Amino acid sequence: MMKIAYAFRPFPANYKPTCDATLPAPINWNRPIQTSPSAPLVNAKPQATTIFVNGVSYTVVRLLGEGLHSRVYAAYDPRTTQSVAIKVVQNLDSVDSQGHSKMFFKEIRYLTKLQPRNPYVIRVYNHEFDSKSQTGKIVMETGHDFRFLLPLQAPASEKKMSVPQAKFYWQQMVEAVALLHRNGIVHSDIKPENFILTQGGQLRIIDLGLSFRLPQSQASVLRPFAGTPEYMPPEVCQIQNGQYSHQGRASDIWALGVLLFEMIFGYRPFEHVQDNYDKMSYIARLKHTPTIPPTTNPYLRDVLKQCLQVNPVRRPSADQLLQHPFFTNQ
Template structure:
């Protein structure tokens, strides 16, 4: 076995005696994605292999956010599932659901849905576009409800599974909130052709509104076979975005045009989020399948992953370096062999009110001090926890910080403090 936990022989590459890496599906600057096979039951999976030696400190927070975002969203049928995270000294392995149908950009470029504009045809008819777009917005709405902004919604990150259902993938650029208040973002990221004007302009922005814009671009592409804003260069296209100049093919219905106009509103203050607009619009209520209706119904209310629904991770996982770079707030971190329910009861006895977060984690409140407790299972017997201050930093440092440490010291092992 090499330093990356791989066994080689007979042309096979086996990682940690659990998965066989088969063919390469794609590669990035610091990761490769393989089609893999789970040895236990021969199930097909996708394995993202991240080379620790090739990553830099600036990249590590993105890896952690991808893991945390997928953990929060693992229950939605239109989001690629994260099955397991494993690690060795040199590699991190993200074992995910395999979407065998490829991505939507490949379908377009491959000609299956390619628009023949001269003949007045388009990639999807209304019914097909509605079906895929309903699946997209159900997933994006679920992300918003669980405090996740994807920030890179584009055709390449929309996949098809073996049953022809849409799946959102690649949460490497996602942003996570604390579920306590709206979070204003300022990082310019994503793909310019799908980015909202406020993102391109490097203004502070609402992640949910930015994702809604990207969805508007996707819907236009589904129906028109091209991008919504035209121009000879980037400056001309940006001016068209600001002026709200969208040229629709005659084949796009008035109802669909209204939706696209709302989503591609250059003013984020008047642009709706997906949840605010889509669940009530009549265009999405036509000719939907019972299964899709059930999917939307199930996720109108947030079905979240809380601290008790965390993913199982291999005991070989070591993301301590990533955790060190992840947050700037005051925080404490611990390892425990005690079940989270017992930890929660101990915190209650210390006088903290305990509230479940909107999308995961536990909110702790005591006399103006607000903390957020996140717990991850890193093996069948070990839990990794992190407590960070949300409100009342000075009071917490002077009074509650030491009290909190002493109150749990017999059941947890404190790892670090910042």
């Protein structure tokens, strides 16, 4: 089955970004809060306002978002008043090698492994799996996802960034991906929603549920199709046998290119194709690099062209990107 990740919109559509990355006011979600691990996610009633993880109590502030099997809460640790985000995933099976159970346990493994190795990976403070209730919980640092700087419904003229501002954020994103790749991990779903800005202004990469291991000696692997169409390269959109596609480190590089394109020009190169399946078909048939609008910065144009090469073999690695004149020439 195809897994398509859709953009989560945690901030109002009319929010206007500013150059100093001012954070918007909290949203009144008016959503029921439910934290009992054994209760179903649907038709939840506001009963408890505390989530326990390994015996530590966290006070829930509000619901941030939810999926088919999971919810993410804004909360804080009353011992330290530290703000946290808590991901609660239900209906987990520790012996299930497929679906959301596999994604949860894999994400825990990758996040804990990468804590001391990648300063751009979201910090994990606590986590547990309760086999009796089949519930998993991850307590992480909180922040505002990067989408708030690129509001989906805002006109391009209002959300495009200056080159210095885009370079500041994009360099951190490339460094984050480079560190993942050095540790043998492909993220597989690079997009604004999967980066957050912490209260201290640090950029972090999040959501490793679709990520996978790839040996340095191997360029790509044929695996079940998954991701977000707007940021998918041609090789991922070229579905084989109904559900498989080639994915590798070069797929993350394409997505980084789309992200930089969006930051600079205020729109994504394929958003004129509305339907997701039509979009994937369009990208899969690409023969040439997507059209890049005029820019007076030759280094910007070149780095976009390199990232958005249709042939994944011709795209640079993340480490090579960090040496590009777009970064090294002031």
